[in-house]
Amino acid sequence: MKILIKEKDILKKVKEFGKQLNHDYENSNPILIGVLKGAFVFMADLLREIEIPIEVDFLSIHSYDGKKSSGVVRITHDLSLNIEDRAVILVEDIIDTGRTINYIMENLKTRKPRSLAICALLNKKDNRVMNVRLKYVGFEIPNVFVVGYGLDYSNKYRNLRYIGVADDE
Ligand code: IMP
């Protein structure tokens, strides 16, 4: 496994996100929505850097088979909170083609949140097919398949503390 982003660089970035969100969402009691499963590690670290009042929820989607984007996205577990008139921050591990986040954004918009922003740890721009506006981005990465820190390859490697590139890349 080749290391692409070290644990200490990830944690430094997460701290920066926390500071930024404390500032940008002061007095707005936002809801952080994590996209499962990939975002759960990032979410766990991120929310502990946030000092303003927040609420947390998750939704689960299915979009990927192994390494290929199927282009088919569905919600397999929905939110439990009502997001109408709330400030919402969507927390994602990685944006690749943009299909997943685009589908989720369109779906959440119909529930009339007051605001809706994306916070993505990784951005893989080369494969983008949907136009998405990312308010907070951690790292721009090349078009390689990455694992670790919540990201998987066939459900493995989510437990790695760093972000790595699988050996067969
Ligand atoms: P998109 O719909 O193509 O933007 O894909 C987004 C989703 O695919 C992410 O939420 C990840 O779950 C998964 N994904 C995309 N690229 C990678 C990768 O390099 N490693 C692991 N998962 C990935």
Ligand code: MG
């Ligand atoms: Mg994901």
